[in-house]
Amino acid sequence: xxxxxxxxxxxxxxxxxxxxxxxxxxxxxxxxxxxxxxxxxxxxxxxxxxxxxxxxxxxxxxxxxxxxxxxxxxxxxxxxxxxxxxxxxxxxxxxxxxxxxx
Amino acid sequence: xxxxxxxxxxxxxxxxxxxxxxxxxxxxxxxxxxxxxxxxxxxxxxxxxxxxxxxxxxxxxxxxxxxxxxxxxxxxxxxxxxxxxxxxxxxxxxxxxxxxxxxxxxxxxxxxxxxxxxxxxxxxxxxxxxxxxxxxxxxxxxxxxxxxxxxxxxxxxxxxxxxxxxxxxxxxxxxxxxxxxxxxxxxxxxxxxx
Amino acid sequence: xxxxxxxxxxxxxxxxxxxxxxxxxxxxxxxxxxxxxxxxxxxxxxxxxxxxxxxxxxxxxxxxxxxxxxxxxxxxxxxxxxxxxxxxxxxxxxxxxxxxxxxxxxxxxxxxxxxxxxxxxxxxxxxxxxxxxxxxxxxxxxxxxxxxxxxxxxxxxxxxxxxxxxxxxxxxxxxxxxxxxxxxxxxxxxxxxxxxxxxxxxxxxxxxxxxxxxxxxxxxxxxxxxxxxxxxxxxxxxxxxxxxxxxxxxxxxxxxxxxxxxxxxxxxxxxxxxxxxxxxxxxxxxxxxxxxxxxxxxxxxxxxxxxxxxxxxxxxxxxxxxxxxxxxxxxxxxxxxxxxxxxxxxxxxxxxxxxxxxxxxxxxxxxxxxxxxxxxxxxxxxxxxxxxxxxxx
Numbered sequence: 303x304x305x306x307x308x309x310x311x312x313x314x315x316x317x318x319x320x321x322x323x324x325x326x327x328x329x330x331x332x333x334x335x336x337x338x339x340x341x342x343x344x345x346x347x348x349x350x351x352x353x354x355x356x357x358x359x360x361x362x363x364x365x366x367x368x369x370x371x372x373x374x375x376x377x378x379x380x381x382x383x384x385x386x387x388x389x390x391x392x393x394x395x396x397x398x399x400x401x402x403x404x
Numbered sequence: 405x406x407x408x409x410x411x412x413x414x415x416x417x418x419x420x421x422x423x424x425x426x427x428x429x430x431x432x433x434x435x436x437x438x439x440x441x442x443x444x445x446x447x448x449x450x451x452x453x454x455x456x457x458x459x460x461x462x463x464x465x466x467x468x469x470x471x472x473x474x475x476x477x478x479x480x481x482x483x484x485x486x487x488x489x490x491x492x493x494x495x496x497x498x499x500x501x502x503x504x505x506x507x508x509x510x511x512x513x514x515x516x517x518x519x520x521x522x523x524x525x526x527x528x529x530x531x532x533x534x535x536x537x538x539x540x541x542x543x544x545x546x547x548x549x550x551x552x553x554x555x556x557x558x559x560x561x562x563x564x565x566x567x568x569x570x571x572x573x574x575x576x577x578x579x580x581x582x583x584x585x586x587x588x589x590x591x592x593x594x595x596x597x598x
Numbered sequence: 599x600x601x602x603x604x605x606x607x608x609x610x611x612x613x614x615x616x617x618x619x620x621x622x623x624x625x626x627x628x629x630x631x632x633x634x635x636x637x638x639x640x641x642x643x644x645x646x647x648x649x650x651x652x653x654x655x656x657x658x659x660x661x662x663x664x665x666x667x668x669x670x671x672x673x674x675x676x677x678x679x680x681x682x683x684x685x686x687x688x689x690x691x692x693x694x695x696x697x698x699x700x701x702x703x704x705x706x707x708x709x710x711x712x713x714x715x716x717x718x719x720x721x722x723x724x725x726x727x728x729x730x731x732x733x734x735x736x737x738x739x740x741x742x743x744x745x746x747x748x749x750x751x752x753x754x755x756x757x758x759x760x761x762x763x764x765x766x767x768x769x770x771x772x773x774x775x776x777x778x779x780x781x782x783x784x785x786x787x788x789x790x791x792x793x794x795x796x797x798x799x800x801x802x803x804x805x806x807x808x809x810x811x812x813x814x815x816x817x818x819x820x821x822x823x824x825x826x827x828x829x830x831x832x833x834x835x836x837x838x839x840x841x842x843x844x845x846x847x848x849x850x851x852x853x854x855x856x857x858x859x860x861x862x863x864x865x866x867x868x869x870x871x872x873x874x875x876x877x878x879x880x881x882x883x884x885x886x887x888x889x890x891x892x893x894x895x896x897x898x899x900x901x902x903x904x905x906x907x908x909x910x911x912x913x914x915x916x917x918x919x920x921x922x923x924x925x926x927x928x929x930x931x932x933x934x935x936x937x938x939x940x941x942x943x944x945x946x947x948x949x950x951x952x953x954x955x956x957x958x959x960x961x962x963x964x965x966x967x968x969x970x971x972x973x974x975x976x977x978x979x980x981x982x983x984x985x986x987x988x989x990x991x
Contacts, residue, residue, distance in 0.1 A: 440773055442768075445715065446716075465872075466875050468766070470960075472960070
């Protein structure tokens with residue numbers, strides 16, 4: 303039975319090199335699964351309108367609004383799926399939501 | 405030399421025929437025999453006719469089927485004689501042991517021409533007298549040991565006393581009653597040789 | 599010194615569980631396995647075990663609780679029968695595919711319907727492809743011995759699979775028989791501590807269990823699972839050898855009885871093997887060269903052992919205590935025929951369905967089967983694809 307820590311499991315791995323039962327010997331690795339290309343509409347962060355109320359942060363289903371030192375930064379587009387919830391909750395029109403191609 | 409004794413118990417759900425078969429297995433085991441004690445299971449409840457079995461041998465037992473040609477049959481409740489074919493397959497060199505107040509001759513017409521020995525015992529009377537309750541399986545056990553001769557009677561009594569002492573460790577007064585019931589059953593069991 | 603005892607199959611298995619004292623038992627009562635969780639609850643209440651008993655509301659939950667507990671790092675056990683096992687069906691696969699060595703006391707009973715509480719093998723045979731190791735007992739002694747070995751087999755590093763220790767409901771589970779127990783300290787030393795390499799409650803290592811598998815990975819994980827089942831063959835043999843040193847009793851994938859020069863053979867599972875041995879002794883006395891192959895381990899299937907044992911045999915009767923409703927016989931029939939294909943030439947193989955729903959199996963029935971297969975050899979006729987034994991028709 304394979305019990306080494308699997309860092310990079312890829313579809314090239316042989317059965318012998320996979321973990322038993324597909325166990326994952328690590329945490330926080332959902333960050334490695336990029337979902338940004340699921341997006342068909344993109345939020346646009348308008349920094350000058352933002353009051354840093356941070357209402358948008360907890361509603362993001364993909365944790366794609368990074369917060370540093372109590373202030374939100376621009377979107378993490380590697381993972382943002384473009385659901386638009388952040389734009390709906392923003393009281394200050396600081397997030398514009400644009401359908402891709404428009 | 406292989407010596408096998410097969411016994412079938414007939415009783416009604418709740419009367420302790422299964423317990424009697426387990427007690428007999430227990431005491432035979434304690435004398436060094438190979439034993440099986442098992443009931444025939446169904447959805448039956450209190451009062452329904454039930455069957456239990458014993459195989460007792462000096463060699464390991466392998467067969468796992470019910471018993472169709474028993475050496476001995478025990479009937480814990482004589483009202484079963486009307487409805488159950490208790491002598492089916494019973495070997496004539498064996499015997500039937502019946503818990504009844506009646507005389508064996510009165511029961512003969514119900515035994516379908518069985519020609520072997522008939523043992524009778526009033527187990528209800530004995531258990532009421534000795535234990536204070538109608539628990540027919542204790543006297544029936546003694547009567548079966550007497551009829552089948554599967555073990556020496558004194559050895560049987562000694563082992564039962566040890567077993568009762570263990571079972572009723574917190575109620576030693578019960579031991580004497582049960583032992584008295586066994587002794588009385590061994591004395592009072594009657595035989596009709598046909 | 600071994601301890602001579604008189605116990606029923608259920609009492610024997612419960613006693614084994616008490617001696618092993620697992621971390622967790624999660625079970626829901628169903629006839630005829632009910633006594634096992636009952637006895638264990640009593641042992642725990644009496645302070646004789648330190649096991650955590652999880653009272654659950656169904657068998658789906660009991661197996662789920664075992665899956666969770668075993669993944670967490672706890673040695674977990676359960677007991678069930680019939681419809682209870684069927685209700686676990688989904689979780690049986692979860693346990694096996696997550697490679698969790700749970701030990702189950704399976705007390706075989708027919709699946710409804712018509713509603714029936716008595717013995718046959720339809721429950722565990724229905725779960726035969728769930729990925730569990732399956733070991734069947736002939737009597738209370740084997741039920742006890744097998745259960746103790748099952749814990750070691752499942753937990754072995756080359757295996758990591760759940761194990762079903764099966765015995766025949768009522769026939770052995772509720773029959774009191776003379777048997778030998780092993781001293782508790784020896785059982786504990788044999789079974790040892792459960793020290794999984796990876797477990798959820800390990801504070802030093804991160805682990806996720808029960809992950810989603812895309813088509814790119816699923817087959818590779820199944821391949822690893824089937825290799826573990828293949829590995830179990832050697833592990834079962836090794837552990838049987840080790841068990842012999844503490845018990846004096848020999849076990850293997852199959853048990854051969856008077857097969858050395860047998861011309862007519864029977865392949866059977868469970869309590870009727872004992873009845874068949876008695877029948878074979880009687881047939882031998884009458885000059886018939888009869889023999890028996892008792893399949894102790896059904897998963898992994900002992901195909902090489904069976905093929906080797908059947909070399910030189912003229913006819914074999916393969917006895918299934920369940921019907922697979924393939925309209926081609928029972929599971930044991932199909933697998934034994936597959937095992938001998940290309941390996942044993944000219945063998946007449948007859949498949950019988952017997953003992954369903956508690957139908958009593960007598961010495962006479964076994965002798966009838968041997969008569970029938972001998973007649974096939976004499977007449978040169980081929981057997982029916984499969985037939986029901988001693989059916990009223």
